[in-house]
Amino acid sequence: MPRTSKNRQEVEVFDFYEANRASKRSSISSTRQILKDLKAAQKNDTETTGDFPRRCWGRGGQRRRRSLHGTATLRLQGVPTTAHTGATAYPYVAGTSLGADGMYVGRDLNGGGSFCFDPWRLYERGVISGMSMMLFGQIGTGKSSLAKSLSVRLVQAGRKLSVASDKKGEWTRVVHAVGGSVIQVGPGMGTRLNPLDPGTRPPVNAQGEPLTDEGWALMVRTRRMAILITLVRILTNRDLSPAEHHVVSLALDAGVHTARERGGVVVIPDVIEALEADKTHPDRLVAEASSVMAMTLHRMTSGDLAGMFDGETTAHFAANAPATSIDTSALQGASPEAIRVVNACSGAWTEAMVTTSDGGQRIVVYEEGWDNISSEADLRRMVESWKLARAYGIFNVLILHKVSDLNMAGDAGSKMAAMAKSLLADADVKVIYRQDESALRLTREEMDLSDRERSLLKHLDEGVGLWRLGGSSFQVKNDLTRVERELFNTDQRLVTVAKTATTAPKEARA
Numbered sequence: 012m013p014r015t016s017k018n019r020q021e022v023e024v025f026d027f028y029e030a031n032r033a034s035k036r037s038s039i040s041s042t043r044q045i046l047k048d049l050k051a052a053q054k055n056d057t058e059t060t061g062d063f064p065r066r067c068w069g070r071g072g073q074r075r076r077r078s079l080h081g082t083a084t085l086r087l088q089g090v091p092t093t094a095h096t097g098a099t100a101y102p103y104v105a106g107t108s109l110g111a112d113g114m115y116v117g118r119d120l121n122g123g124g125s126f127c128f129d130p131w132r133l134y135e136r137g138v139i140s141g142m143s144m145m146l147f148g149q150i151g152t153g154k155s156s157l158a159k160s161l162s163v164r165l166v167q168a169g170r171k172l173s174v175a176s177d178k179k180g181e182w183t184r185v186v187h188a189v190g191g192s193v194i195q196v197g198p199g200m201g202t203r204l205n206p207l208d209p210g211t212r213p214p215v216n217a218q219g220e221p222l223t224d225e226g227w228a229l230m231v232r233t234r235r236m237a238i239l240i241t242l243v244r245i246l247t248n249r250d251l252s253p254a255e256h257h258v259v260s261l262a263l264d265a266g267v268h269t270a271r272e273r274g275g276v277v278v279i280p281d282v283i284e285a286l287e288a289d290k291t292h293p294d295r296l297v298a299e300a301s302s303v304m305a306m307t308l309h310r311m312t313s314g315d316l317a318g319m320f321d322g323e324t325t326a327h328f329a330a331n332a333p334a335t336s337i338d339t340s341a342l343q344g345a346s347p348e349a350i351r352v353v354n355a356c357s358g359a360w361t362e363a364m365v366t367t368s369d370g371g372q373r374i375v376v377y378e379e380g381w382d383n384i385s386s387e388a389d390l391r392r393m394v395e396s397w398k399l400a401r402a403y404g405i406f407n408v409l410i411l412h413k414v415s416d417l418n419m420a421g422d423a424g425s426k427m428a429a430m431a432k433s434l435l436a437d438a439d440v441k442v443i444y445r446q447d448e449s450a451l452r453l454t455r456e457e458m459d460l461s462d463r464e465r466s467l468l469k470h471l472d473e474g475v476g477l478w479r480l481g482g483s484s485f486q487v488k489n490d491l492t493r494v495e496r497e498l499f500n501t502d503q504r505l506v507t508v509a510k511t512a513t514t515a516p517k518e519a520r521a
């Protein structure tokens with residue numbers, strides 16, 4: 012008997028049930044019809060069944076647990092609601108998406124589908140305004156794998172890759188795999204890089220105007236002074252006095268003159284020679300400063316740094332190589348200053364080579380980059396070169412463990428700490444992988460993380476990161492192909508060492 016009610020909504024619910032019963036009845040009768048047809052077809056031809064597949068199972072299909080055989084239909088329940096609530100309730104919430112414009116990185120775990128990323132396209136679209144990215148996370152969470160997969164995919168799309176200083180040598184296989192070249196620098200390697208190399212001449216300056224000869228000469232001189240001052244700062248662990256700054260500048264000009272007469276490029280021994288000559292300068296201040304600077308720079312040509320940066324460059328990258336890397340893994344175990352000098356020199360050399368607007372769009376990776384920002388000198392050089400990045404089509408990727416790595420350059424409240432923070436603020440793309448509680452505290456303060464993001468970051472899986480760009484957050488699982496996983500595997504050496512350790516005693520017994 013039909014239910015009646017003054018309430019309109021209840022009438023609708025009743026109609027709904029009636030429709031449901033009718034649909035169930037029609038479903039049963041059509042299933043019966045299909046089975047009847049199937050039986051008839053089988054009777055006629057036991058081998059072939061015409062349009063139907065041959066029947067394998069009894070009526071209702073194979074009987075297994077939860078196999079949904081039979082004709083049962085779902086029992087639907089109506090939900091009485093007002094039009095107002097129906098219009099505002101929105102049960103399926105998914106995050107925003109950057110669209111499909113770019114390289115596939117992985118899956119957006121907040122429901123945005125695939126996550127694609129191309130910094131140059133995002134810059135064009137106005138989503139980001141700075142061309143640098145910072146990557147934070149504990150060891151083994153997949154930071155390097157993300158940088159490698161991004162780089163490999165961008166190279167395959169016609170971009171170029173440079174790894175400024177690869178301290179563990181883990182990029183060598185990756186760079187070779189995409190047809191690039193690797194320069195190995197280290198004690199006894201026989202490869203020399205001249206940090207005073209002029210670099211590649213760009214056709215336009217940072218403002219996009221044609222680069223004149225004077226402009227180019229000024230650019231080269233600025234670069235050379237910057238690297239000399241960086242080296243002195245690293246080696247003396249202090250700032251230069253005005254007199255020291257003056258004598259280094261004079262010695263550089265004298266060195267350039269000597270090199271021109273020789274028909275070559277200025278090298279650090281030329282600068283040292285000019286400083287030695289100034290030791291007898293009539294001005295006592297100049298003489299003293301020259302003596303100190305000559306002694307300091309001698310470190311570059313002797314001891315553990317001998318033969319690496321004290322002559323003209325012996326290794327060259329092909330101008331059109333799709334990928335380049337400087338492998339400094341041979342330096343593991345060297346003194347901290349030596350490592351920092353090598354990082355500064357290889358970083359400056361790479362930057363000088365890639366800072367050209369006709370070099371195409373390039374991703375420059377600073378792997379385990381805390382050495383690149385651990386002193387005022389490094390940090391200052393990096394801030395300067397990052398400013399130029401946009402003009403020359405460069406996208407920088409700095410990989411660090413935690414935000415507090417940025418404080419290595421100076422105490423809280425110091426000028427250096429402020430500069431490190433500006434580097435963080437300039438990085439328009441920030442990716443955070445799993446962090447421990449202590450690291451999270453600072454990350455939360457510096458990056459204004461919500462409580463949800465903070466608790467998420469403690470438990471992120473390997474290869475999953477929180478991406479922050481353009482005012483939005485994305486939780487992304489970096490998908491790696493089988494080939495990529497093998498190519499990027501950094502556990503391999505551990506596995507090899509473990510295997511050797513377990514097989515060694517047997518071999519010894521034999």
Ligand SMILES: Nc1ncnc2c1ncn2[C@@H]1O[C@H](COP(=O)(O)OP(=O)(O)O)[C@@H](O)[C@H]1O
Nearest residue numbers: 150151152153154155156474489491500501502
């Ligand atoms: N997206 C991923 N999918 C699957 N495995 C991954 C992923 N990212 C990293 N791994 C695994 O974790 C290991 C360490 O990754 P790695 O990128 O070297 O970490 P990190 O640079 O953070 O120390 C890799 O060797 C790989 O086996």
Ligand SMILES: [Mg+2]
Nearest residue numbers: 151154155156
């Ligand atoms: Mg790594």
